[in-house]
Amino acid sequence: MARGTIIPTLQLLLLAVCCATTVVHGKEWTVGDSKGWTFGVSGWERAKRIQSGDVLVFKYNPSMHNVVQVGEGDYNSCKVSGPSRTHTSGNDHIKLAPGGKAFFICSFPGHCQQGMKIAVTA
Ligand SMILES: [Cu+2]
Numbered sequence: 001m002a003r004g005t006i007i008p009t010l011q012l013l014l015l016a017v018c019c020a021t022t023v024v025h026g027k028e029w030t031v032g033d034s035k036g037w038t039f040g041v042s043g044w045e046r047a048k049r050i051q052s053g054d055v056l057v058f059k060y061n062p063s064m065h066n067v068v069q070v071g072e073g074d075y076n077s078c079k080v081s082g083p084s085r086t087h088t089s090g091n092d093h094i095k096l097a098p099g100g101k102a103f104f105i106c107s108f109p110g111h112c113q114q115g116m117k118i119a120v121t122a
Helices: 003-023 072-077
Strands: 028-030 055-059 067-070 085-087 091-095 101-105 117-121
Touching: 067 091, 072 101, 072 117
Parallel strands: 028 055
Antiparallel strands: 055 091, 067 085, 067 101, 101 117
């Protein structure tokens, strides 16, 4: 291998490391990626390194869906019975507070059961 190819490779590596650490602070995640907040979105969050300070962006048609932040029990049962916070703009930006998990469901009848729920560890 020619010596000349080693240095550009190192520069690329350094660039990658630098940018990866920059992104860590306050990254925006569009929930469900291009599909948005919709049926079957559950599980989208699993492979993601979502951290406190990051922002979840929920995109949806507000006449069809909403976003309700709930406790773990309500997340599991798909029923809003405990403390909750409802978002209805259709383009909700929710910053994740440090410590523990955050649970989000759609409270329209049947939607949570059809996979409109995510659990994020921040
Ligand atoms: Cu819904």
